[in-house]
Amino acid sequence: MASTTSGDVLPTGSRIFINFPDLLFIPEWVIGGLVWTLVASTRITPDNPLGWVMFVSIFCFIGTTLWLFIFACGGNQSNFWPGLDTGFHFLAVVFYLSASVVLAYITIQENSSATFESLKIYRLDISAVVMSHVATLFYFLHAIFSAIRWKRA
Template sequence: MASTTSADVLPTGGRIFTSVPDLFFLPEFVFGGLVWILVASSRVVLPNPLGWVMFVSVFCFVITTLWFFIFLCGANQSSIWPSLDVGYHFVAVVFYLSASVALAFVTFTHGVLIVSDEQIKIYRLEISAVVMSYVATLLYFLHAIFSAIRWKRA
């Protein structure tokens, strides 16, 4: 009978591009980066929670990049990595969901106060950021679910 080792649980190298939870790395980069760019291009009003949104998008972008390279280089072969993978993606989901709700609220309140063409442009950027933020939340949620399934199989 073959025993399951941590090498069978987490892929390394090019195999991360073929395993279900790890396929979400690249879309998480793209949509997380878009949230970062779109929020950074809008105007920040002082009592505005966009600082939290920026923190979440930059934090998750950097940590996901680090996570991706750890998986790519094969440094994820310790038995703790499956649970760390689930834990990080769960935290990312909670962070992104809270940031998405805050961003949607700010966008909604800015939509009421539109009076110029410049404000319409910023409002459209904020709407795009809200959509991308919810897509990033969904991607991190799917990654967390599939990582939890993989963790339970181990």
């Protein structure tokens, strides 16, 4: 009886750029980098919540970069990688969702005290909120389809 190995399930090399959900690595990486840049380019009074948002964006950016390189180099051929892939993307969804809510709350609070001079910063914060929610969506889709792939293996 033939057994199913993870080599049949997880793509390696350039196949990650044509297989779904691994195709989502690129938009996750780009949007996560945008969140990191947009949050870093503003200065808002409550540092602590923005520190969490920066941690999440940097953690997920570096994690996605490492994950992309591991998949591209073919280091994902053991049996535990489908579950690890699902776990990483689920953790990224939870982190990004919490960071998105915090960032949206801070941006709403800043709107009440927005002046003409702070309008540029306010617009950057709105962009960061939107990009953070888009990153959450991409990580969510990747987590769901990775879980489906993991259960299929």
